[in-house]
Amino acid sequence: MEKIKREKMMKKITGLVITTILVVFLLAGCGNTNSTGGTDISGSVATDGSTSMEKVIGALGEAFTAENPNVNFTYNPTGSGSGITAVSERRCDIGLSSRALKDEEKALGLTETVIAYDGIAIIVNSGNPVTSLSLEDIAKIYTGEITNWSKVGGDDAEIVLIGREAGSGTRDGFEAITGTKDVCQYRQELTSTGDVITTVSQNPNAIGYASLASVGDSVKAISVDGVTPSENTVKDGSYVVQRPFVLVTRTNDNLSFAAQTFFDYITSAEVSEIISNAGAVAIK
Amino acid sequence: MIKKHNQKQLIETLIHGIFLIFGLVAVGCVLLITVYLVISGIPAIREIGLFEFLFGTKWASTADNPSFGILPFILTSIYGTAGAIILGVPIGFFTAVYLAKAASPKIKAVIEPVVGLLAGIPSVVYGLVGMLVLVPVIRVIFNVPDGTSLLAAIIVLAIMILPSIIKVSVSAMEAVPKEYEDASLALGATPVETCFRVVVPAAKSGIAAAVVLGVGRAIGEAMAVMMVAGNVANMPSLFESVRFLTTAVASEMSYSSGLQRQALFSIALVLFLFIMLINASLNLLLKRSKEK
Numbered sequence: 302m303e304k305i306k307r308e309k310m311m312k313k314i315t316g317l318v319i320t321t322i323l324v325v326f327l328l329a330g331c332g333n334t335n336s337t338g339g340t341d342i343s344g345s346v347a348t349d350g351s352t353s354m355e356k357v358i359g360a361l362g363e364a365f366t367a368e369n370p371n372v373n374f375t376y377n378p379t380g381s382g383s384g385i386t387a388v389s390e391r392r393c394d395i396g397l398s399s400r401a402l403k404d405e406e407k408a409l410g411l412t413e414t415v416i417a418y419d420g421i422a423i424i425v426n427s428g429n430p431v432t433s434l435s436l437e438d439i440a441k442i443y444t445g446e447i448t449n450w451s452k453v454g455g456d457d458a459e460i461v462l463i464g465r466e467a468g469s470g471t472r473d474g475f476e477a478i479t480g481t482k483d484v485c486q487y488r489q490e491l492t493s494t495g496d497v498i499t500t501v502s503q504n505p506n507a508i509g510y511a512s513l514a515s516v517g518d519s520v521k522a523i524s525v526d527g528v529t530p531s532e533n534t535v536k537d538g539s540y541v542v543q544r545p546f547v548l549v550t551r552t553n554d555n556l557s558f559a560a561q562t563f564f565d566y567i568t569s570a571e572v573s574e575i576i577s578n579a580g581a582v583a584i585k
Numbered sequence: 586m587i588k589k590h591n592q593k594q595l596i597e598t599l600i601h602g603i604f605l606i607f608g609l610v611a612v613g614c615v616l617l618i619t620v621y622l623v624i625s626g627i628p629a630i631r632e633i634g635l636f637e638f639l640f641g642t643k644w645a646s647t648a649d650n651p652s653f654g655i656l657p658f659i660l661t662s663i664y665g666t667a668g669a670i671i672l673g674v675p676i677g678f679f680t681a682v683y684l685a686k687a688a689s690p691k692i693k694a695v696i697e698p699v700v701g702l703l704a705g706i707p708s709v710v711y712g713l714v715g716m717l718v719l720v721p722v723i724r725v726i727f728n729v730p731d732g733t734s735l736l737a738a739i740i741v742l743a744i745m746i747l748p749s750i751i752k753v754s755v756s757a758m759e760a761v762p763k764e765y766e767d768a769s770l771a772l773g774a775t776p777v778e779t780c781f782r783v784v785v786p787a788a789k790s791g792i793a794a795a796v797v798l799g800v801g802r803a804i805g806e807a808m809a810v811m812m813v814a815g816n817v818a819n820m821p822s823l824f825e826s827v828r829f830l831t832t833a834v835a836s837e838m839s840y841s842s843g844l845q846r847q848a849l850f851s852i853a854l855v856l857f858l859f860i861m862l863i864n865a866s867l868n869l870l871l872k873r874s875k876e877k
Binding site for chain 1 (some may be wrong): 645646647648649716717720721724730731732733811812815816817826828835836837839840841842845
């Protein structure tokens with residue numbers, strides 16, 4: 302009895318040892334391919350800033366680290382203002398801002414590089430006869446000055462204002478462009494682009510805003526000041542409800558090698574597909 | 586022999602220890618959450634001021650001049666839960682009475698699993714159906730510009746709490762000894778009288794427990810409510826867009842920072858205290874009714 306038990310035990314132990322050896326070899330093999338992989342760069346790239354750029358920068362960072370696995374890429378979603386401060390205080394390599402730099406910020410020795418544009422579509426229900434609004438009317442509608450569609454050429458019905466939650470980048474962008482920060486009289490504050498689109502498609506009197514790339518056929522994106530939102534009108538600047546996605550760097554400092562490679566990569570034409578997939582309008 | 590005995594003893598202690606650890610994990614989680622919530626919830630309340638925080642009527646967390654008053658959320662959560670109980674408890678209670686005492690076995694065999702299924706539906710599905718069906722219906726029936734409202738949330742919550750109320754009440758009533766009923770019937774009471782005068786009073790504490798469960802589920806629900814309530818920090822009113830304590834935390838958490846984020850933790854702390862309070866007071870009620 303004892304003998305059989307011991308033999309079994311031995312078998313188990315041998316198995317375990319063999320497995321361990323195999324695993325060690327496997328891991329060692331991985332390490333080898335990594336270190337002899339050739340093109341890779343090591344180091345870290347720290348980005349900090351706009352929460353609206355989360356998707357774009359996240360996708361870019363992922364694509365970059367997939368090619369350069371030894372680079373430690375970080376993104377700290379703090380908001381455009383904090384990102385600009387962080388880069389000027391040397392707390393990160395590249396600052397991310399979803400607005401153009403102000404002149405006083407440029408005077409601090411910062412340079413902006415636009416990588417993409419984000420168009421915000423103003424959407425209404427497909428059954429709504431209104432097809433165009435001026436930026437001023439949109440602002441009046443959202444501040445509660447205009448409450449009925451008949452005032453802007455629609456049916457006699459109360460306008461239902463759909464917006465995003467406080468802190469959302471799209472809301473921030475929309476309110477900044479229309480000059481309605483903190484005064485919008487929302488009827489609904491939803492937490493995702495998809496929710497906004499669904500709600501607007503459900504309610505004939507609703508108006509909402511959503512990232513241009515996500516708007517499909519279920520709702521109607523209206524023209525603003527006579528310009529239809531599209532990738533081209535966003536790119537040439539004629540569609541005004543848009544904002545740039547900006548990389549902020551220190552003018553007089555060189556980026557680290559890793560950060561420079563990342564910068565070159567995300568400003569190259571090859572990432573335009575990644576940017577469009579992430580919902581923004583690529584510039585190249 | 587002695588050696589073997591010792592070995593057995595050792596295994597016993599060992600297993601005892603393992604089970605103890607598993608048990609402590611659950612307790613530890615509760616403690617950890619409590620401590621964490623208190624620690625992260627206090628700073629914002631200190632900064633804003635307790636009175637200002639609890640009784641302020643304006644919530645504008647990202648404004649240039651932010652204000653953090655959560656009275657609208659507190660009242661909405663209370664009204665919403667109360668509404669769901671008012672709508673849901675009678676329906677749940679009578680369904681339970683029917684299932685426990687009146688339904689034929691065939692019908693019961695169909696309805697009980699269906700009720701069970703209702704409990705298994707994820708809350709996001711309730712929210713989706715509410716958003717796509719209930720909200721437009723409310724808009725048309727009540728002729729309001731938008732259907733997202735406290736009413737929509739109450740209806741969704743009432744449906745969501747039905748399964749727990751029905752299931753717990755049914756098992757409470759089925760646990761009432763058959764002799765009670767037989768005695769009542771023998772004394773000349775009708776079946777309906779027997780049911781409501783004998784079975785229901787005997788199952789009182791179980792039914793109260795069902796209501797506790799319902800309250801707990803209703804006040805803690807976030808996802809479904811978020812999709813039908815509109816989430817604007819208005820003072821509660823039946824056809825207005827409202828924000829609950831749960832949805833206040835859930836909707837702003839993802840992009841929040843600084844004092845806003847701390848204030849969200851404070852809201853979570855308030856919600857936590859609410860649930861503790863409700864559970865404790867209803868448990869006390871249960872105990873009292875049992876002692877009587």
